[in-house]
Amino acid sequence: MRYHFSFCRLFGLPGQWRTCLLKRTLSIHSKLEAKHTISPFASLGIGKELLASLDEQGIHVPTQIQNRGIPKILTGSNVFIGAETGSGKTLTFLLPLVELLTRQEKSGRVERLPNRPRCLVFAPTRELGEQICKVAKKLSHRARFSCTEIVGGRSRKAEEESLSVPRDLVVATPGRFLEHNRKKNIMLSELRHIVFDEADYLFSRLGFREETKEFLLNVERHAVLKDRKPQMIGTAALKTLEVDSFFHYYCPSTSFVLSDKLHQLPLEERVRSEPLYLAKVSEKRTALEKLVKEISKNEDSKTIVFCNTVDSCRFVDHVLSGLNEKGECLPSACYHGEMPPKERRSSWIRFCEKDAGFLVCTDLGARGLDVPSIGAIIMFDFPKTAASYLHRVGRIRNEGVVYSLITHSSRKLAEMCLSAHATTKTTKKLVQIP
Numbered sequence: 470m471r472y473h474f475s476f477c478r479l480f481g482l483p484g485q486w487r488t489c490l491l492k493r494t495l496s497i498h499s500k501l502e503a504k505h506t507i508s509p510f511a512s513l514g515i516g517k518e519l520l521a522s523l524d525e526q527g528i529h530v531p532t533q534i535q536n537r538g539i540p541k542i543l544t545g546s547n548v549f550i551g552a553e554t555g556s557g558k559t560l561t562f563l564l565p566l567v568e569l570l571t572r573q574e575k576s577g578r579v580e581r582l583p584n585r586p587r588c589l590v591f592a593p594t595r596e597l598g599e600q601i602c603k604v605a606k607k608l609s610h611r612a613r614f615s616c617t618e619i620v621g622g623r624s625r626k627a628e629e630e631s632l633s634v635p636r637d638l639v640v641a642t643p644g645r646f647l648e649h650n651r652k653k654n655i656m657l658s659e660l661r662h663i664v665f666d667e668a669d670y671l672f673s674r675l676g677f678r679e680e681t682k683e684f685l686l687n688v689e690r691h692a693v694l695k696d697r698k699p700q701m702i703g704t705a706a707l708k709t710l711e712v713d714s715f716f717h718y719y720c721p722s723t724s725f726v727l728s729d730k731l732h733q734l735p736l737e738e739r740v741r742s743e744p745l746y747l748a749k750v751s752e753k754r755t756a757l758e759k760l761v762k763e764i765s766k767n768e769d770s771k772t773i774v775f776c777n778t779v780d781s782c783r784f785v786d787h788v789l790s791g792l793n794e795k796g797e798c799l800p801s802a803c804y805h806g807e808m809p810p811k812e813r814r815s816s817w818i819r820f821c822e823k824d825a826g827f828l829v830c831t832d833l834g835a836r837g838l839d840v841p842s843i844g845a846i847i848m849f850d851f852p853k854t855a856a857s858y859l860h861r862v863g864r865i866r867n868e869g870v871v872y873s874l875i876t877h878s879s880r881k882l883a884e885m886c887l888s889a890h891a892t893t894k895t896t897k898k899l900v901q902i903p
Contacts, residue, residue: 473703476740511522513536518611534556539565549708550703552730563605563608564608567608568612572614581615585635585658587638587662590639591664591666591677595642599622602640617636619632619655622814628649638822647683664705667704667837668703670705672712683706701720703715708731734886735865739870740871740890743872745874746875768826769842772847775834775852777832777834777853782831786829799827800824801825801827804817838864844868851876853882855882886903
């Protein structure tokens, strides 16, 4: 560029010509730099097809856990990914797995067969399973692979037909998977990769521990026959004793890849905590009504109301429906495990698509489900564990406020959780992390 200026001055070119020449030179340099710039995802080992898909979605820079986890998974080793809610765990396992699947196919070493996927992803709920499959299908627009879900909510015949086509990746809930596996609609002979999303729940006594054990027994039988063990991957926002025990027993060589913010509550500046101490349980309804009326003044607001039981969930939904009929609060949707699948799915869609301003739910709605616009959480019932508190608060992706209705029975745990929140300390000791 200095040469061009010297050239202009030497031959007495006008100042406007010098400016024009400078702009042109800068433009050429920037184009050359852009051409030779390597995508941060490419440096992690992700191929051009997936890079194009990420570019279409406006995803250019990997998160901390993606930087740490993607290269590990690409090695084919067993990996546990532990990171806070909203950190990008889904892409942390999907990107390297799809990359490995496409490499296998390009190498000609695999044959795509019906009813025999190469990758299985387990999720604890239908909605989370559908969400994972949706993310995978966005990647498939550029990368050549096929995925489907068997999570319930649609006919078994439709799922059977979907599995009869060669699928590279299948997302499943544990119960639905075992149904199809027993009927030989899905078999494990070509399985190369297994993911347990929300692993802390899948491995817990309250979750799918028995179903997971039955599945792993089948995996071990096929591993002996094929002389090949599939890669095991777990993800969670908590590294619990169950997670630790599982991987040390089934996969002793597992690499534990953790984010710096694992087990930490969000900063008080981002997610504000507003505890409401009540002298009597009977005061909860009045406190709830005041809160929802105030929140409803903002018609674009999205709020989740958490309850500990289905009966409590139904009660709160009844209260909010009554207020809505009077025009005193936004419409609400109910979401719990005893609802028929189609009804529950309908409630979730209503909340996501702005038809409902409130989602009244049990802890079924505290895991994995992604609605970026949530601005408030109301804990009508304070959670029974610190782990549940962490998951509930984690539903707020950006800025927001958490209202906790605290009675005498929940006061002790509430004060420990609120203290950890106020100081942004780790909840590790509260949730019994090894």
